[in-house]
Amino acid sequence: MYLANIKFIMSLFMKRFPIIIAVLMTSFFISMSAHAINAEELPKYSKVYDEKSDPFKDAGAAINLAKATNRNILIEIGGNWCGWCKKMDEFLLKNPDVYKKLHDEFVLLKISVSDTNENEAFMKSLPPVLGYPHMYVSTSSGKMVLSKDTAELLEGEQYSKEQWLAFLNKWQASATKG
Numbered sequence: 001m002y003l004a005n006i007k008f009i010m011s012l013f014m015k016r017f018p019i020i021i022a023v024l025m026t027s028f029f030i031s032m033s034a035h036a037i038n039a040e041e042l043p044k045y046s047k048v049y050d051e052k053s054d055p056f057k058d059a060g061a062a063i064n065l066a067k068a069t070n071r072n073i074l075i076e077i078g079g080n081w082c083g084w085c086k087k088m089d090e091f092l093l094k095n096p097d098v099y100k101k102l103h104d105e106f107v108l109l110k111i112s113v114s115d116t117n118e119n120e121a122f123m124k125s126l127p128p129v130l131g132y133p134h135m136y137v138s139t140s141s142g143k144m145v146l147s148k149d150t151a152e153l154l155e156g157e158q159y160s161k162e163q164w165l166a167f168l169n170k171w172q173a174s175a176t177k178g
Contacts, residue, residue: 042103049079049112055122062109066140072173073140074106075126078133079114085133088150091159098164105172106137137171145176 043065044050045058059075066073078085092099102108113119113132123129126136127147137146153163169175 042108045110046103046108047110049085049110051079051112051114051117053112055111055119058109058111059122062107063138063140063142066107066173069107070173071105071107071140072145072171072176073109073138074102074171075109075111075136075138076133077111077113077123077126077129077135079112081114082132084131084150088133088159091164095161095164098161098168101165101168105168137176139176140173146171 043058043061045053045062059073062073065071076085078088092102111119111122113123113129127144130149131151133150135146135148135150136144137148138144148167150159153159153167155163
């Protein structure tokens, strides 16, 4: 709809008002980019693996945010030591459409496991981890609906944009209600 409106305006004013057209186009693209996810606005538990964080407290906060925003929770188990966890973070940063969809449709809860803090009590409440990173999807009420090996999101040695988008579409809140 926006594009049709812009084309109409452009056709009317193209020859007479090229500066107005440039201003309108710039305003349009600035307003569209304002809807992008700002990483600074995300909760700490959505951005980093924190060995010192209380996973039960973070999970409670994630559940509250998921309820308030009608999203599922994507629990990501891994750590700062994990090479594949770093690759996944890099992949998401290099694919802003996947990153945006992830944060629009899910509350991301990163849980750290490491030699110095295995978060054993929290991990006992989850199905077994097959490797790192490992993901779980939970509804906003805390019902676990999926345990996922992230290797399934790979195409060769790289994370696949198509696999990620298919995964996010399948497990978003609207797809898991009922």
